[in-house]
Amino acid sequence: MIDILPGNISYLSFMFDGQIILPDHADFACLLNQVLAWWPEELTGDAGDDAEARQSSVARLYETSIAPRAIQSASMLLLQLDWILFGIVMDLSRKVSRVRVRDIRPQLIKDRFHALLTHSALPQLLGEKQWDGSFERDELVNYLRVEEMASV
Secondary structure, eight states: OOOETTTTTOBBBBTTOOOOOOTTTHHHHHHHHHHHSOOOOOEOOOOTTOOHHHHHHHHIIIIIIHHHHHHHOOOOOHHHHHHHHHHHHHHHHOOOSSGGGGOOOOOHHHHHHHHHHIIIIIHHHSSSSSOOOSSSOOOOOHHHHHOOOOOO
């Protein structure tokens, strides 16, 4: 088995084409490195484009190129993190014509991702809310342990 290690050293384990099995010790940096690999370095709108046109272009790119890779990964954590990044890129594309995806502060992405986990996944895991399947239990528990978000 090959896995993803922190520190920009990437080793992946694949079950089928595109599926990624996260190692038990996968931390935020590990997940973010994988998600960033699906995105282009920079998204640039035409100089005359308004915010709506830029957002439409980003949405089309996401739907045709990035989202399919996230779905193929079969990792609910990666899929949710990718969705968080997409939301941030959409917000930025409303304001500027050029978005350098890798220049987005990792702490901003992490804060939004951990807020999702805290408000959605954790209550489901603890039985406070009905489990909706938006996360895979073992993957989620391993991540929460590594990030020391909860004693699970």
